[in-house]
Amino acid sequence: xxxxxxxxxxxxxxxxxxxxxxxxxxxVSVKIKRVTVPGIKDLPVAAKKLIEEEGCDIVMALGMPGxxxxxxxxxxxxxxGLIMAQLMTNTHIIEVFVHEDEGKDEKELAFLxxxxxxxxxxxxxxxxFKPEKLIREAGTGQRQGFEDAGPLRM
Ligand SMILES: Cc1nc2c(=O)[nH]c(=O)nc-2n(C[C@H](O)[C@H](O)[C@H](O)CO)c1C
Numbered sequence: 274x275x276x277x278x279x280x281x282x283x284x285x286x287x288x289x290x291x292x293x294x295x296x297x298x299x300x301v302s303v304k305i306k307r308v309t310v311p312g313i314k315d316l317p318v319a320a321k322k323l324i325e326e327e328g329c330d331i332v333m334a335l336g337m338p339g340x341x342x343x344x345x346x347x348x349x350x351x352x353x354g355l356i357m358a359q360l361m362t363n364t365h366i367i368e369v370f371v372h373e374d375e376g377k378d379e380k381e382l383a384f385l386x387x388x389x390x391x392x393x394x395x396x397x398x399x400x401x402f403k404p405e406k407l408i409r410e411a412g413t414g415q416r417q418g419f420e421d422a423g424p425l426r427m
Contacts, residue, residue, distance in 0.1 A: 274302065274303060274304055275303050275304070275401055276303065276304040276306060276327065276328055276329045277297060277303050277305050277329060277331055277332070277333070277397060277401070278305075278306050278307075278324065278329030278332035278333070279293050279294060279306070279307040279308070279333050280307075280310065280319040280320050280323060280333070280335065281309050282309065282311060282313055282315070282316065282335070282336045283309060283310075283312075284312040284313065284336070285335065285336055286337060286373070286379075286382070286383075286386075287371075287382070287383050287386035289336070289371075289386055289390045290307055290309060292386070292387050292390040292391055293333050293335060293390050293393075293394045295391075296390070296391040296395065297394050300395070300398055301398055301402065303401075306323055306327045306329055308322075308323060312347070313334075313338060313370070314354065316334040316335075316336055316351055316354070317351065317355050317357065318358070319334075320332040320355065321358040321361065324362045324364045324366075325362060330364070331364065331365045331366075331367070331397055331400060331401055332364070332365070332366045333369055333390075333393060333394065333397055334355055334366050334367065334368050335369045335370075335390060336368075336369070336370050337370070337371050337372070338351075338372045338373065339372075340372070340374040344373070345372075348370060355368050365397075365400055367393050367397055369389055369417075371386045371389055371390075371418065375418075385418045385419065388417070388418050392417040392418065393417050412424055
């Protein structure tokens with residue numbers, strides 16, 4: 274049975290880990306290993322350890338960059354770390370970041386954090402079990418959270 278790793282943060286203002294686990298368990302039978310770290314810059318090593326030490330086949334890295342300039346720099350650094358961890362382990366780490374200023378108010382932010390997490394959880398399931406479904410969605414302008422952009426028409 275495959276194992277999905279879930280790495281999330283205490284900095285985030287919504288329990289993204291719980292949303293991811295709920296969505297995965299509604300759809301498939303897998304083993305889940307969860308770890309929670311303080312912030313997004315701690316996610317790369319957490320994800321790498323889930324892969325190398327806990328045998329995870331894929332990992333979701335869940336976090337919320339804050340609205341300040343230093344938070345955005347922090348998010349860029351965390352993203353680079355996550356890409357490095359993927360290359361070092363040859364394993365997908367699906368980054369699910371929701372920036373605190375993406376929602377117009379707290380209600381919309383919570384909605385977005387829940388929905389983006391769940392939609393990426395479904396992507397993780399497709400990557401693991403049904404990669405051909407992603408091929409069918411190629412070029413269709415999928416977005417996680419808000420409305421899909423949709424395909425371009427000629
Ligand atoms: C400036 C800053 N911004 C964020 C953020 O926007 N989101 C987040 O999850 N964490 C932030 N952190 C904390 C770092 O990611 C990390 O937890 C600490 O530097 C400890 O390694 C920091 C330090």
